[in-house]
Each structure stands twice: as C-alpha cells, then as structure tokens.
Amino acid sequence: MIEGLLTGLAAVASPANLVLLFGGCLLGTFIGMMPGLGPVTAVSLLIPITYGLSPAGAMILLAAVYYGAMFGGSTASVLINAPGESSSVPTTFDGYPLARNGQAGKALALCAWGSFVGGTIATLMLMLAAPTLSSWAVGFQASEYFALMVLGLTAIAAFTEEGGVIKALLMAVLGLMLATIGTDIADGVERYVFGIPDLSDGLSFVLLAMAAFALSEALIAALRNQRLSEEAKAAARGKVGSLKLSAAEVRDVAPTAVRSSILGFMVGVLPGAGATIAAFMSYAVERNLARGPAKEMFGKGSLRGITAPETANNAAAGGAYVPLLTLGIPGSGTTAVILGALITLGVQPGPRLYIEHAEVFWAVVASMYLGNVILLIINLPLIPYIARTLAIPETMLVPLILFFCLVGVYLVSFNPFDLWLMIALAGVAVVLRLVDYPMAPLLLGFVLGKLMEENLRRALLVHDGSFAFLWERPVTLGLLILSALCVSAPLLKRLKRG
Amino acid sequence: MPFRQLDRAVALAVFAFAAAYFLLAFQIRVPPSSDDSPLSARSFPFALGAVAMVLSALVALKPSHGDVIAFERKAWLRSLGLLALMGFYALAVTRLGFVITTALFLAGGFRLLGERRPLVLALVAAGTAVGFWFLFRQLDVELDWGWFEDLKR
Numbered sequence: 001m002i003e004g005l006l007t008g009l010a011a012v013a014s015p016a017n018l019v020l021l022f023g024g025c026l027l028g029t030f031i032g033m034m035p036g037l038g039p040v041t042a043v044s045l046l047i048p049i050t051y052g053l054s055p056a057g058a059m060i061l062l063a064a065v066y067y068g069a070m071f072g073g074s075t076a077s078v079l080i081n082a083p084g085e086s087s088s089v090p091t092t093f094d095g096y097p098l099a100r101n102g103q104a105g106k107a108l109a110l111c112a113w114g115s116f117v118g119g120t121i122a123t124l125m126l127m128l129a130a131p132t133l134s135s136w137a138v139g140f141q142a143s144e145y146f147a148l149m150v151l152g153l154t155a156i157a158a159f160t161e162e163g164g165v166i167k168a169l170l171m172a173v174l175g176l177m178l179a180t181i182g183t184d185i186a187d188g189v190e191r192y193v194f195g196i197p198d199l200s201d202g203l204s205f206v207l208l209a210m211a212a213f214a215l216s217e218a219l220i221a222a223l224r225n226q227r228l229s230e231e232a233k234a235a236a237r238g239k240v241g242s243l244k245l246s247a248a249e250v251r252d253v254a255p256t257a258v259r260s261s262i263l264g265f266m267v268g269v270l271p272g273a274g275a276t277i278a279a280f281m282s283y284a285v286e287r288n289l290a291r292g293p294a295k296e297m298f299g300k301g302s303l304r305g306i307t308a309p310e311t312a313n314n315a316a317a318g319g320a321y322v323p324l325l326t327l328g329i330p331g332s333g334t335t336a337v338i339l340g341a342l343i344t345l346g347v348q349p350g351p352r353l354y355i356e357h358a359e360v361f362w363a364v365v366a367s368m369y370l371g372n373v374i375l376l377i378i379n380l381p382l383i384p385y386i387a388r389t390l391a392i393p394e395t396m397l398v399p400l401i402l403f404f405c406l407v408g409v410y411l412v413s414f415n416p417f418d419l420w421l422m423i424a425l426a427g428v429a430v431v432l433r434l435v436d437y438p439m440a441p442l443l444l445g446f447v448l449g450k451l452m453e454e455n456l457r458r459a460l461l462v463h464d465g466s467f468a469f470l471w472e473r474p475v476t477l478g479l480l481i482l483s484a485l486c487v488s489a490p491l492l493k494r495l496k497r498g
Numbered sequence: 499m500p501f502r503q504l505d506r507a508v509a510l511a512v513f514a515f516a517a518a519y520f521l522l523a524f525q526i527r528v529p530p531s532s533d534d535s536p537l538s539a540r541s542f543p544f545a546l547g548a549v550a551m552v553l554s555a556l557v558a559l560k561p562s563h564g565d566v567i568a569f570e571r572k573a574w575l576r577s578l579g580l581l582a583l584m585g586f587y588a589l590a591v592t593r594l595g596f597v598i599t600t601a602l603f604l605a606g607g608f609r610l611l612g613e614r615r616p617l618v619l620a621l622v623a624a625g626t627a628v629g630f631w632f633l634f635r636q637l638d639v640e641l642d643w644g645w646f647e648d649l650k651r
Contacts (some may be wrong), residue, residue: 164562170512170553177519177546184526184539191526191539192519222611223569223577396622399607402580403600406587407630411639419588427581435505436564453542465536 005127008362011056012370020053020061021367025374028068029386033076034397038087039317040333040440041217042069044209045401047341048408055347056363062338063364064371067119070275070314071375072386074111078104078306079387087275087313090283094298094305105241107306108383112376113245114257114310119372121261122268122318126325127365129269130354133326137351142458143469145328145350147479149452152329154483155270156441165490168441171432175445176452178203185450186457198417205340207418208446210405211425212439213333218401219430221394243380252294253307256286264312268319268332275313275320275332282312318368325349325361330447333440340447501564509558516554520547579610595644596634600627 011017024046031042042065050058073088078095091111098107140148153172181192182202193199260282267278286308287298298305323329328350330336342349347357354361379386409418429439463469471477523543583606590599604623613619634641643649 166553166556170550170557173546173550173553174512177516177543177550180543180546187529187531187539189527189529189539191543192522219577219580222580223573393613395608395611395613398580398611399583399604400626402584402607403604403626406584406603407600410591411634414642416588416592419584419591423581423584423588426584430577431508435501435508436562437508453537456542457537460536465534467536 004358004362005365007359008364008366009370011359011363012060012366017057017060017363017367018370020057021064021370021374022378024061024064025068025371025378028065028070029072029075029375029379030068031065032069032072033386034072034392037069037214037217037401038073039066039069040337041214042066042072043334043337043341044206044213045404045408047206047209047337048412050341050345051412055342055345055357055360058341058345059338059360059364060367062341063367064374066317066334066338067115067314067368067371067375070317071111071115071379074115074310075108075383075386078107078111087279087309087316089276090279090309091306093283094300094302097299097301098306101301102241103301104387105243105383106245106303108387109243109245109380110253110303110306111310112379112383114253114260114307115314116372116376117257118261118264118311118314119318119368119375121258122265122315123365123368123372125262125265126318126321126368129322130326130361133322134351134354137327138355140351140475141473142455142462143473143476144479146452146455146459147470147476147483148327148329149448149455151479151483151486152323152327152448153441153445154486156438156444164436164438165487167437169487171437171439172441172445175442175447176449177445178208178442179446179449180453185454196417198415203421203446204409204412204418205344205447206412207409207422208425209337209340209443210409211422212429212442213337214401215405215422215426216429216433216439218398218405219426220433222398223430243383249303253303256304256307257311260286260308260311261315264315265319267312268316269322275316278312278316278319279309282308321364321368325353325364326351328353328451330444333443336440336444336447340443343447499568502561505561505564506558509554509561513551513554513558516547516550520544520551523547576610580607583607583610591644592642593644595646596641597627597631598644598646600630 012021027046028039028042031037031045032039043062046061046065050061053061070087074091074095077088077091078099081092081096095107095111098104137144153176154169156168156172179202181199183190183193183200190200263282263285264275264278267281268275283305286304287295290298290302290304294302294304317332317334320330320332320335324335324339328339328348330339339349342360347353347360405422406419409422410416412418433439459469460467469476470480520543523540526540526543528538528540583603586606587599587603590602594602601623604626605619608619608623631641
C-alpha cells in the first residue's frame with residue numbers, strides 16, 4: 001500500500017501533473033464560486049481538456065477541479081449567502097452571519113481548514129477501504145455487476161427528497177434509454193439512429209453532461225435573471241478581515257472536524273447519498289451535540305456550524321470515490337461525470353482497476369492528498385483576491401459559460417451536429433429542471449446503460465438463457481433485495497403518512 | 499403557470515416520448531442469429547420504454563405541488579435569444595470561422611443580458627475570441643477558418 005502511494009506521489013509530482021493539480025484547484029475554486037455553478041458543472045466543463053491527457057493526468061485534473069469547486073462554493077456561501085450548490089447550503093447558516101459581523105476571513109479560513117481536514121481523513125479512509133472492497137468484489141461475475149448497477153440506479157431514490165422518488169427513477173430510465181441510441185455492440189444493429197450517420201456511434205457523453213448541467217444551469221440563471229445585490233457585491237469587494245484562528249477556537253472545532261469527516265465519508269460511500277446529505281447531517285449532529293451557549297450560537301455565527309458541513313462535504317467527496325473506483329458505481333452526479341470521462345479514456349473503473357490500472361488508482365489517492373495541501377496553500381492567502389471575482393457581472397458570465405460549453409463539445413468532434421443536439425437537449429433539460437426533475441440520475445443511467453445491458457446479456461449467456469441467476473446467486477439476490485428496499489422505502493414512508 | 503399544471507404537461511410529454519421509443523423498438527432489425535436469444539437488441543428498449551411509460555403516467559396522475567413558475571416575458575425572450583445565439587454558433591462556425599463566430603456570439607450574448615457599454619462589449623468579445631484562438635494554436639488544435647480559408651496561406 002505504501003509502495004503504491006509512493007508510486008502515486010511520484011506520478012503526481014511530475015511538473016506536468018503539478019500544473020494540472022494547481023490549475024485544476026484554481027479553476028475549480030473559480031467556477032465553484034459562481035452562484036448556481038457547482039462541482040458537477042466545473043467537472044463537466046473541464047472534460048474536453050482531459051482528452052489530450054493520460055488517464056492518470058485526467059483523474060488528477062478532475063479530482064483537483066472537484067475539490068476546488070467544493071471550496072469555491074463555500075466562499076460564495078460565506079460572502080454573499082449564495083451557495084454554489086446544495087452541499088454548501090448549511091455553510092450559509094453560520095458563515096454568512098459571521099461575514100456580516102466582519103469575520104468573513106475567519107469563516108473562510110475555517111472552510112479552508114475544514115475542507116483540508118475532511119479531504120485528508122477521507123483520503124486516508126479511501127486508501128484503507130478501497131483495496132479491501134476491491135479484493136472482495138474482484139470475484140464478481142456479470143450477474144453481480146448487473147445487480148450492482150441496478151442498486152446504483154435505485155439507490156438514488158432512497159436519498160431523493162420526498163415526492164421526487166418517481167422523478168429520480170424516471171430520469172435514470174431516460175438515461176438508460178439515451179444510452180441505447182447507436183449501434184448495438186452485441187448484435188451489430190443500429191437502434192434509434194433514423195438514418196443519421198452522426199448518431200450511429202451513439203450520443204456523446206460530454207455533450208449530454210454539458211447540456212444537462214452547465215448549459216441548462218446557465219440558461220436557468222438567465223431565465224431567473226439572478227443578480228447580486230449591491231450589499232453582496234460590496235461584501236465581495238470589501239475586506240474579509242483576519243484569517244487567524246485562536247488556539248481556543250481550534251480546540252473547540254477540532255472534535256467537530258474529526259466527527260464530521262468520519263460521518264461525511266460514510267455517507268459519501270453510499271451510492272446516491274453524496275455531499276449534500278453529509279453536510280446537512282453533520283450540521284444537525286453537531287447542533288444536537290452542542291450544549292448551552294454553544295447550541296444557541298448555531299445559526300448566528302457558530303464556528304462549529306461552519307466546520308461541520310465544510311468538513312463533511314469534502315469527506316463525502318472522497319467517500320464517493322470508493323464505489324466509483326472499486327465497483328465502478330458512481331456515488332454522485334460528479335463522480336458519474338468522472339466515470340464517463342474515464343470510460344471515454346479507455347479505463348473501466350471497478351474491482352479490476354486496482355489490479356490493471358493501479359497507477360490511475362494511486363494517482364487519484366496521491367492527487368487528493370496533494371490537492372488538499374495545494375488548496376490550503378493557494379486559497380488561504382488568495383482568499384481576499386478570490387473573493388473579488390464574485391464581482392464579475394452576470395451579463396458577461398452567462399455568455400462565457402455558454403461559449404465554454406459550445407467550444408468544449410465542438411473541439412471533441414468538430415461536428416456542428418453535436419452542437420445542435422446539445423442545444424436541443426439543453427432546452428429539454430431546462431424545462432425538466434423547472435419542474436424538479438433531477439439531472440444526476442439521467443447521467444448515471446446514461447453512463448451505466450451500456451454496461452448494464454452488456455452484463456445482463458453476459459449473465460444470460462453463462463446461465464443458458466435462464467433468469468434464475470437473479471435469485472440463485474446469493475450476492476446478486478442480496479444486491480437486488482437492497483435495490484428493492486431503496487425503491488420501496490420512500491414510497492412506503494409516503495403511503496404511511498397518507 | 500401553476501406548478502402542478504406544468505408538471506403534468508411535462509410528464510405527459512415524457513410519456514409520449516416513452517411511447518414513441520417503445521413503438522420504435524419494433525423497427526429495430528434483429529439478426530436471425532439472435533432469434534433464440536433471451537435478450538435481443540430489442541429487449542432492453544422494450545423494457546425501458548414500458549417502465550418509462552408507467553413512471554411518467556404516475557407523475558402525470560399525481561403531479562407534485564410547488565411554487566408557481568412565473569418568469570417575466572423578457573426573461574423568456576432572453577433565454578430563447580441565447581438558445582438562438584447558440585444555434586447561430588452551430589450554423590456559422592464552419593462558415594465564418596472560429597474567431598468571427600465566437601466574437602459575434604459573445605457580443606450578442608453580452609448585449610442580450612444587458613451589457614450597454616459598446617466598447618467593453620466589443621473589447622471583451624473580440625479579446626476572448628482572439629485569446630482562445632491563440633491558445634488553441636499553441637495546443638496545435640486546428641480551428642475552422644470557414645470562408646476565410648485562403649487567409650491561412
């Protein structure tokens with residue numbers, strides 16, 4: 001394990017990869033800070049760049065962007081009460097009141113340190129958990145893989161807001177449907193191509209990711225005409241105050257950071273749960289554990305109130321890598337995008353990744369360690385300057401995001417057809433998002449679709465065309481029972497409440 | 499528009515899409531060698547189409563509650579304008595080339611979203627287009643010149 005980590009560190013420490021790491025952290029921070037844009041958009045926007053990189057280089061860049069965007073989201077939450085994405089919402093509860101009291105620097109320093117502690121503990125846990133899980137899962141056959149993918153898709157339902165279960169499942173199915181477009185590899189026949197040669201290779205993953213996240217996000221921002229208040233702009237331009245924390249403050253938040261890191265990692269490992277649930281859960285846990293005046297401070301500028309969600313959401317981001325790297329099942333929208341990027345680069349995450357592409361696995365682990373250090377090094381001193389980028393006018397921001405999407409997709413294929421398709425899909429995504437259809441399950445379904453069908457076919461071939469493997473193989477059966485529970489639990493809860 | 503109404507309308511549109519997908523699965527030509535296979539190229543689409551129809555019907559029958567979705571007419575026009583600008587980009591990039599198309603697209607976008615200073619608008623749009631052109635040249639990415647291909651020589 002130590003040998004592997006050293007190999008990973010050596011790979012990451014090459015000048016080219018260090019540039020990717022630094023650049024990724026900075027870019028991620030910048031994108032994540034823009035109101036409405038989160039890690040998933042940041043990672044989607046950067047995918048076209050990864051095509052010129054090695055798989056390890058691509059993973060280093062995407063991991064750095066992921067972490068950077070998480071931190072960027074916190075900055076916007078603290079300074080202007082506008083979280084970049086849902087996992088930063090709990091940070092606003094105490095971060096913004098602190099900023100209004102002239103202690104924005106302290107709040108941002110806590111975000112940086114909290115993210116560092118959460119990310120580091122999660123990386124350590126990933127390093128320990130992933131090989132164990134990989135060695136257990138390496139004996140999986142096609143039937144287990146199929147069941148695992150069903151679990152990955154249905155687990156989304158268990159963590160969806162009440163009332164949104166059916167929509168989440170429907171989006172996952174729509175993703176699976178989009179994955180069937182193109183030439184079927186097993187039979188060599190075309191499906192849903194309608195005589196259009198551009199469709200015979202299927203839909204491009206980048207195109208769908210851009211349309212579903214970045215493009216639709218920007219269009220909704222234009223629709224809502226989100227403009228920063230003068231007060232918020234002033235906060236972004238003004239001084240953030242001291243970044244220093246006293247020894248007593250550090251002692252006060254240290255146990256919170258450790259608890260939230262462990263909780264965040266555990267939640268992040270669960271497919272479909274992710275950073276948002278981790279952040280809200282850890283905030284609630286800390287508020288319940290607090291006594292006396294410390295409890296009263298929650299919601300008014302509690303340091304523990306910032307530390308808990310900030311540590312937990314970064315730890316959850318690390319935890320989400322466990323199912324991705326060991327089982328090939330993404331735990332969140334962002335890891336679904338990363339999975340798609342890896343598949344495009346010819347690397348299939350799963351139990352065999354640890355054996356066949358050990359360099360990719362260890363490069364990810366090493367880049368997480370270094371990424372957390374770099375984020376701390378660049379973000380702490382740069383906080384006052386980073387904050388000023390929040391004053392970029394929205395009149396410029398939205399067209400620039402649209403341009404990045406267009407050029408990102410165009411440079412992959414140099415085919416205007418892809419641009420037309422992306423624009424059409426973005427229009428549909430905007431309408432779906434307006435009525436609360438989640439986009440992450442769509443991408444998850446799309447990424448897993450072909451693999452799911454392939455594994456089901458292989459399982460049927462091995463079992464002479466009989467579906468009996470679904471209940472005869474214990475692990476397959478166990479995973480399918482879990483899937484059924486994931487779907488039925490929220491529905492039963494709803495029925496019970498009437 | 500009330501949320502419930504839009505939710506139902508969208509669910510019905512998804513149902514129509516799923517039904518079309520299901521029916522079009524009949525047109526998938528299955529090779530004779532797959533006739534006896536328990537899972538042909540058609541099977542997955544049939545199953546997915548059916549499940550999507552059931553799920554979208556459930557949403558349509560019981561749409562969720564939410565805030566009224568009301569945007570100003572101007573906001574809709576602004577978003578449609580951005581979609582049209584993107585269409586222009588797709589249409590023009592192979593004809594007018596990367597630099598001109600990008601500059602026009604950005605200038606149009608900035609203007610549409612309310613940028614009123616013509617100098618800032620033109621400078622940022624042209625600067626970004628030329629800047630990216632240089633960047634891609636450094637990365638050995640050959641960009642379109644469109645009708646101005648002769649200028650390259």
